Amino acid sequence: MASHSSSSDKKSRANFYTLEAGDVNDFKVHVFKSSSKMLEKLHEKWSQVEKKPYPAMYSITYGGIILDPALMVIPIDDHMVHQGHGVFDTMVIDLNCDSCSFIYELDVHLNRFLRSSSKAKISSRFPRSTLQTILAQLAAASQIKKGTLRYWLSAGPGNFLLSPTELPTSAFYAVVIDEDFSQCKEGVKVITSTIPMKSPEFSTMKNVNYLPNVLAKLEAEEKGANASIWVDEEGYIAEGPNVNVAFITHGKEFIVPFFDKILRGCTVLGLLELALKLVEQGRLKAVRTANLTVEEAKSSAEMMYVGSTLPVLPIIAWDEQPIGDGNE
Incomplete structure (x- = not known):
């Protein structure tokens, strides 16, 4: 019995790292005593x-x-x-x-x-x-x-x-x-993200779990783009990694995706109100929220990110396909 116990103890101790008195290590961790x-x-x-x-x-x-x-x-x-x-x-x-x-x-x-x-x-x-x-x-x-x-x-x-x-x-x-910020005028390129977007329970609240957002941004940068676009499981446009996305159609409609599965951005809500003035001026025909498929979105006349410090960032290409005429 004693022999078996001793063998068991040795196996148990083998799972732990031990620092013996004579061990020499090149790296010394400083201990702050005050x-x-x-x-x-x-x-x-x-x-x-x-x-x-x-x-x-x-x-x-x-x-x-x-x-x-x-x-x-x-x-x-x-x-x-x-x-x-x-x-x-x-x-x-x-x-x-x-x-x-x-x-x-x-x-x-x-x-x-x-x-x-x-x-x-x-x-x-x-x-x-x-x-x-x-x-x-x-x-x-x-x-x-x-x-x-x-x-x-x-x-x-x-x-x-x-x-x-x-x-x-x-x-x-x-x-x-x-940090200084001003209206972004230079257009950027985006990609469709392959990183799964968060479920509506989490995407509609602004919580600190931003790992999917970080990975989506990194994926875009690795492919030479500024950021990415999430598409939901039904094939509708959702949002960017930390911004809303908006479109102007060739029919002069200003469209933002529904907020049921994405964050209700404060800046884009303000933009929806301000855009109504462009309807009054005859520069837009309508302002609305709606579901947009990828095909519909990529064929829009203009596309943009909307966020607090942008506040509007022109998107000129998506998955290497020009948006509109490819200019801001």
Whole structure:
């Protein structure tokens, strides 16, 4: 019996990596024994960055606004990090106006943000009015001229379990990104994505699970295109990897795919309203949402991506086939 037990123990130990006293390793992992040394290392990294891309962040961990990028971190045990249990949204901010400063469509984006959090079963510890105040004060504290404001609601930090029921509370984070943007005028090429699109349950909420979106973008770049187009299982046009797509037919109709299986983009909703003015001017005959097949879409007169920082990006070729006359 003793011999059998010893053999079993050896087999068990063989499954574990052990570091013996005499082992020599070329790579040594540094152990930070004080927070001051760790902060010094973080500041060293950011001191090499000429322009700080993130001028301000709000974190529920600190309970306030942070201006030091070295401290703009979130807990590793936050369920948004290791389980993808979180939602987010992005808005354009402009503090460069002569007579105003604004966050573009704050109410519309916050409404969608809270709808997404409800679908994801995450309750905000702050009421809507407080979220609005935090975002406004964060934009002001950043002191940037132009940029975007991205914010997240997470199930919260506390453990590495699958269920968040034992977590103390949800967590809210927001960051200002210093980036200039203007109307995109140069046309791009796209492809039809072979990466499966998310199911309507997940594609209609703005959640942090963007792996399919990332893979769709990478697939396009590997093929020399800007981005991709998702087509649903019925053969109808859906959306791009992180943008809506819209078309103008040769009959002068402005068409956006139905929103039942895709994200209801705030920018494209605004564009649908603005396009009605072109109907009044006689430049368009109609503005509507509809199902479009790939054949119908590729034969359109114009095609475009629509998103917050674009806001409209002309698409001049799809799967190497020119759209319209192939010009913007």
